[in-house]
Amino acid sequence: GKDLLGLYNLSKAEIHETLKTAVTMKDILNKKVKEVPTLKGKTVINLFYEPSTRTKSSFSLAAKTLGANVMSISKSDSSIVKGESLLDTAKTMEVMGADLVVVRHSAPGAAKFLADNIAASVINAGDGAHAHPTQALLDIYSIQEKLGQVAGLKILIIGDIAHSRVARSNIWGLKKLGAQVAVAGPQTLIPPAIEKMGVKVYTDLDQALENVDVVNILRIQLERQASGLFPSLREYRKIYGINAKRLKKLGNKAIILHPGPINRGIEIESSVADSSQSVITEQVKNGVAVRMALLYLLAGRENKNENFN
Numbered sequence: 193g194k195d196l197l198g199l200y201n202l203s204k205a206e207i208h209e210t211l212k213t214a215v216t217m218k219d220i221l222n223k224k225v226k227e228v229p230t231l232k233g234k235t236v237i238n239l240f241y242e243p244s245t246r247t248k249s250s251f252s253l254a255a256k257t258l259g260a261n262v263m264s265i266s267k268s269d270s271s272i273v274k275g276e277s278l279l280d281t282a283k284t285m286e287v288m289g290a291d292l293v294v295v296r297h298s299a300p301g302a303a304k305f306l307a308d309n310i311a312a313s314v315i316n317a318g319d320g321a322h323a324h325p326t327q328a329l330l331d332i333y334s335i336q337e338k339l340g341q342v343a344g345l346k347i348l349i350i351g352d353i354a355h356s357r358v359a360r361s362n363i364w365g366l367k368k369l370g371a372q373v374a375v376a377g378p379q380t381l382i383p384p385a386i387e388k389m390g391v392k393v394y395t396d397l398d399q400a401l402e403n404v405d406v407v408n409i410l411r412i413q414l415e416r417q418a419s420g421l422f423p424s425l426r427e428y429r430k431i432y433g434i435n436a437k438r439l440k441k442l443g444n445k446a447i448i449l450h451p452g453p454i455n456r457g458i459e460i461e462s463s464v465a466d467s468s469q470s471v472i473t474e475q476v477k478n479g480v481a482v483r484m485a486l487l488y489l490l491a492g493r494e495n496k497n498e499n500f501n
């Protein structure tokens with residue numbers, strides 16, 4: 193299709209094609225394969241209404257590595273602060289030649305709204321608590337790279353499920369590929385509807401950690417908590433934080449993921465984040481490769497090169 197809005201409307205074959213393309217892209221990043229400017233002459237716009245370090249910079253790097261022109265617009269330093277609408281902002285970018293708009297917004301459905309109203313391709317870089325498909329794809333890529341395949345694995349997502357677009361996109365993608373997915377966290381941060389997505393729900397973390405292959409730890413999103421956090425951060429750390437003792441319980445074959453940014457000492461202890469079982473820094477690198485793959489698949493294929501058949 194024209195856009196990437198979420199993993200719910202991507203087929204298993206499309207997910208596999210993206211992952212396979214990302215393997216080649218990682219070879220380019222690791223200088224095993226020569227760079228090819230398949231996006232030469234294309235313009236990619238990052239349109240970010242919420243803060244970002246990883247997603248925005250990795251899209252910029254991905255687009256530049258493939259030879260595209262890249263521009264980034266943030267809410268705080270653009271005419272958005274003067275009241276210009278999302279659609280008018282995106283249309284302004286289109287007039288300047290945008291072929292692809294990467295959008296992050298606090299409103300669920302913002303990316304779909306843009307996709308329905310502009311001719312350029314739209315990639316959802318996070319829309320409220322709804323979806324963050326490129327994060328889920330890089331998480332899936334990282335799991336596959338470390339453990340060979342996703343099908344049949346037991347994957348536990350821990351923490352603030354209620355506010356997490358990362359959790360929802362991971363569940364959609366991982367289940368499509370045949371993983372067994374469970375979530376764990378305080379009842380106050382787990383929406384009842386999550387069970388309808390076919391995941392097991394635990395409030396007892398130590399029970400949830402048994403026989404798990406992959407742990408994906410989420411950040412407590414204080415910025416989305418309307419009325420203060422319950423349990424408190426101190427209680428959260430004790431009951432749900434992943435520390436050295438819990439890592440030991442997981443065993444040395446399990447891997448630790450976190451989309452970042454991490455709150456060290458809250459949902460994850462530094463000794464776990466920096467351990468040999470942690471994939472957190474590799475996830476960031478994989479994020480560039482996966483975003484290169486997505487840009488290529490959405491906008492670069494007409495400039496097809498023999499390296500990408």
Ligand code: CP
Binds near residue numbers: 244245248451452
């Ligand atoms: N994981 C993630 O989306 O990070 P940023 O908010 O820094 O882009």
